Amino acid sequence: MSSSVLCVGIGNEFRGDDAVGLIAARMLQARQLPGLRVIEQSGEGAALMAAWGGAAAVFLVDAVSSGAAPGTIYRLDAGFSPIPAEFFHYSTHAFSVAEAVEMARALDELPPRLVIYGIEGANFDLGISLSPAVEAVLPALVEQMAAEILYS
Amino acid sequence: MNTRTIKVDYLARVEGEGGLHVKVKNDRVVDVKLKIFEPPRFFEAFLRGRSFTEAPDITARICGICPVAYQMSSVHAMERALGVTVGGQLRELRRLLYCGEWIESHVLHAYMLHTPDFLGYPDAIQMAKVYPEVVKNGLLLKKIGNEIVTLVGGREIHPINVRVGGFYKVPNKRQLLELGEKLTLARKLAEDMVRFTAGLPFPEFEQDYEFVALRHPNEYPYNEGRLVSNKGVDIDISDYENTFAEEHVAHSTALHSVIKGKGSYFVGPLARFNLNFDKLPTDIQALAHEVGAKPPVLNPFKSIVVRSLETLYACHEALRIIEAYEMPEQPVVDVRPRAGTGWGCTEAPRGILYHRYTLDANGLILDAKIIPPTSQNQKTIENDLWHFVERAADLPDDRLTWQCEQAVRNYDPCISCSVHFLKVNIERE
Numbered sequence: 001m002s003s004s005v006l007c008v009g010i011g012n013e014f015r016g017d018d019a020v021g022l023i024a025a026r027m028l029q030a031r032q033l034p035g036l037r038v039i040e041q042s043g044e045g046a047a048l049m050a051a052w053g054g055a056a057a058v059f060l061v062d063a064v065s066s067g068a069a070p071g072t073i074y075r076l077d078a079g080f081s082p083i084p085a086e087f088f089h090y091s092t093h094a095f096s097v098a099e100a101v102e103m104a105r106a107l108d109e110l111p112p113r114l115v116i117y118g119i120e121g122a123n124f125d126l127g128i129s130l131s132p133a134v135e136a137v138l139p140a141l142v143e144q145m146a147a148e149i150l151y152s
Numbered sequence: 153m154n155t156r157t158i159k160v161d162y163l164a165r166v167e168g169e170g171g172l173h174v175k176v177k178n179d180r181v182v183d184v185k186l187k188i189f190e191p192p193r194f195f196e197a198f199l200r201g202r203s204f205t206e207a208p209d210i211t212a213r214i215c216g217i218c219p220v221a222y223q224m225s226s227v228h229a230m231e232r233a234l235g236v237t238v239g240g241q242l243r244e245l246r247r248l249l250y251c252g253e254w255i256e257s258h259v260l261h262a263y264m265l266h267t268p269d270f271l272g273y274p275d276a277i278q279m280a281k282v283y284p285e286v287v288k289n290g291l292l293l294k295k296i297g298n299e300i301v302t303l304v305g306g307r308e309i310h311p312i313n314v315r316v317g318g319f320y321k322v323p324n325k326r327q328l329l330e331l332g333e334k335l336t337l338a339r340k341l342a343e344d345m346v347r348f349t350a351g352l353p354f355p356e357f358e359q360d361y362e363f364v365a366l367r368h369p370n371e372y373p374y375n376e377g378r379l380v381s382n383k384g385v386d387i388d389i390s391d392y393e394n395t396f397a398e399e400h401v402a403h404s405t406a407l408h409s410v411i412k413g414k415g416s417y418f419v420g421p422l423a424r425f426n427l428n429f430d431k432l433p434t435d436i437q438a439l440a441h442e443v444g445a446k447p448p449v450l451n452p453f454k455s456i457v458v459r460s461l462e463t464l465y466a467c468h469e470a471l472r473i474i475e476a477y478e479m480p481e482q483p484v485v486d487v488r489p490r491a492g493t494g495w496g497c498t499e500a501p502r503g504i505l506y507h508r509y510t511l512d513a514n515g516l517i518l519d520a521k522i523i524p525p526t527s528q529n530q531k532t533i534e535n536d537l538w539h540f541v542e543r544a545a546d547l548p549d550d551r552l553t554w555q556c557e558q559a560v561r562n563y564d565p566c567i568s569c570s571v572h573f574l575k576v577n578i579e580r581e
Contacts, residue, residue, distance in 0.1 A: 014213070042216050042309040046260060050295045095264045099277060106280040107288060 005036050005152055006055040007145070010043045010062040010097060017070070017121030017134045021062040024119070027142045033149055045100030049109070057113040057152045059145060062097055063121040063134075070122035071133035073141055078105070078114035113152065117145055154178055158541070158553050170565070172556060173403075174537060179545040184537045186530055186560065188404040199520040204230045204489060204511050208314050211507070211522065216309060217260070217566055220253035220301065221500030223314040224375055225507040225522075230316045233494025233511050236487050241480040242318040243375075244473045245304055248328075249314070250374040250498070251470040252300025255338065257501035258421075258459045258466075259297060261564040262349060263290030266456050269558035270352040286348060289341050293463070296331075296338040300470060303327055318484035325479055332474040335467055342464035343439065349460045350443035355555065357540055358450035361532065362411065363423035366499055372431040372465055373424060375498045380427055381417065382448070389497040392506050398523065409528040416531035419503025420563060421458040422449055436465055452536060452562040459564070489515025500525050502564050526565045533563050 009025020011018045022040050029038040037055075041048055043062065052058045064074060076083060082105070083098045095103075097116075104110045119141060122131040130138075158174040175183040195214055199207060207226040212219035224246060231238060238246070263286070264276040273279040280287040298308045303323050305311025313320050364385060368377035379395075380386045387395055396417075398407035411417050429437065429447040440446065445457045489511065496507045503525030510519040540559050544552055 044216060044309060046264065046291055046294045047298055047308055049291060050298065095260060095276070099264075099275070102277045103280055103287070106277050107284050 004054060004056045005059070005149060006052055006057070007036060007038045007059045007061065007149065008048065008051060009038065009040045010048075010060060012042065014126060014128060016123040016125050016127050016129065017119075017131050018063045018124050019128070020119045020121065020130060020134050020138070021060075023130070024061045024117070024138060024142055024145070027138065028145060028149070031142075031146055033146060036149055043097050045095035045097065045103065048097065048100045049104055052111050052114070053109075055111050057115075057149075058111040059115050059117065059149060060097065061117040061119070061141075061145065063124070064118035065121055065124065066118075068120045069133070070120050070131055071137040072120040073137060073144070074116075074118035074120070075144075076116040076118065078110060078116060083116065115148065117141065156545075156549065158549060158556055160553060160557060172537070172560060174541050174556060176541060176545055179542075181538050181541050181545075184534045184541070185403040186534050186537075188406045188530075196520045196522055199509075199517050202517050204234070204509070204515040204517060205316055207507075207509065207517065207520075208316065209312065212310055212314075214522070214524070215566060217257050218253060218500045218502065218505075219310050220249050220305065220314075221498055221505045222507075222522075223311065224250060224498040225496040225500075225505045226509075227314060227316050227496070228375060228498060229494040229496030229507040229509050230511075231487070231494065232496065233492040233509060234316070234487055234490055234515075235492075236317055236485060238318055238485055241478060242322070242483070242485070244477065245319065245322060246314075247371075247374050248300060248470055248473045249304040249311070251466040251473070252297050252304065254466040254501050255297025255342075255463055255470075256294055256301060257297075257564075258463045259290055259294040259345070261501075261561075262345065262456050262459050262463070263287060263294075266558075266561050266564070267349070267352070269554070269561060270354075270456070289344060293338055293341040293345065296334045297466075299331060299334065303331060315484060317487040318482075320483060322480055322483045325477055328474045328477050332471060335471050335474065339464065339467040339471065342460065342467050345460040346439055346443060346457065346464055349456045350445065352456065354451060354453045355540075355544075356451075357453060357536075357543070357559075359452070359536065359539060361418040361422075361450065362414065362416070363426050363448075364411075364417045364419050364504065364528075365423040365427045366497065366504060367427055368431070370431075372428050372469070373499050379497060379504070381411075382427065383414075385411065389495045389506070392495065392497065392523075393508070393521070396523075396528075398527070404530065406527040406530060407523075408531045409523060410531060416535055417528065418452075418532045419525050419528045420455065421462050421501075421503075422452065422455050423503065424499060425449065425458045425461065432461075432465060433468055436461060436468065439464070452559070455562050455564075489513065502526060502566055503528060524566070526563070529563045529565065533560055533565065536562070 011021040171187040208223040211222040306313030366373035366377035506523040508521040
């Protein structure tokens, strides 16, 4: 594993399933994977670009709202194709995760590896509990991410 | 009969959710609605029964872009209610924190959200392919703003270090001096930003506005001062609700603010600049003159230049504070609960943010009132669109829609704050 591997959990703790990225990041942190740095962010794009600067491999984890079944796990490799802006629907930031990734691509500043894990949420209302379908996939998600990070 | 409707269902490049509907009948505008449909957020109601100490952290959650403004207005209101004055280096640190938020917010808006309108790009990503250095400089400048907020505020998003009476922890001189080195670069980047934005093409559009901003005898306003206007308002902030009123309108979940007996008014960078130009350092005044931003600036499209000048000011002010800084012995002054009412009004990046709280003898909040800048500008934004569309009615729909969105973005509306994306809808008959 490269010495500069970064995991960024993204979300809002107080907006239902939007917290799933933060919770997944904390679970990864608890595993103490060698060389992995874990941080949390709100999803504001410019801050995100600043945070991943210099990292060799970056794993983002965030809730998504694509209309799929709640708990669906997506894995997108930003090196391969553009990230659809509407994917991260639940951000009220004008310059958000998808924009940050595409801005970095336009400026030729994408990290050498950038992988995005998205978890389909069901409920983004004010509140601090995850939907059962989202809660249920967390262990498998963290397992999948840990495995990929260990072999990165 | 020729009716056109210009409709933007979700306005892009603004913070939060809103839309715009403009109806044109025989080239005359007959209706303009800035629609805000973000759900109401009930912050004022759930502050009731909480301790005065909780207001800065609870209200900071209203906005991810201007949390410092919420913290500052709330602590000033509480301190006034409790008869506490925070001075010296603690006051200076509050100004420094505000400098960080102005840099972050102004740079994000000017470079990422508004400049693409002037240069004809659908977004900053497309613009970055042609102007990569401009965008990189913007991102670097914003990052330095983030670093100020991180150091003084405790973290970059939703800072947690502000409390009634001061801070939980204060930085040492060495930490600030490290920031100072970066701010010298930021100052240079901000000067470039002023020259770049001043060279953008501006639509001819000036209106006779009533500008409202804080005014302080010795400084360009952040935290304190009297509320003044170019048309006669000059009040202590405790008179805010005697002078201004909020009105409910059916198409918005945010209330519209007016000056009682008069109507709409204008808050934000243009208002501050026009009312406080003499408080800017002389070199920034000279640069403003050099780039043609001579007060009063009455063209709201030029707010992007003023936002850049204010970014430069924030870098200048942050450097001044850092150079003179001496770490205070205590991070906070003594604060004791008592019954009373307090008012706070500070200059958020988008304009004045008013808070009022009434406390009981134990310091529990009995009543809270929060009036964010975007709801104060809503009526002025609608008036601008009314006049602007009438002048530009011969444009094809796509072009007109573009310019309407640009006109809304002049105000850097934070719809998240005003309750919380913007859709434009132009209807022609």
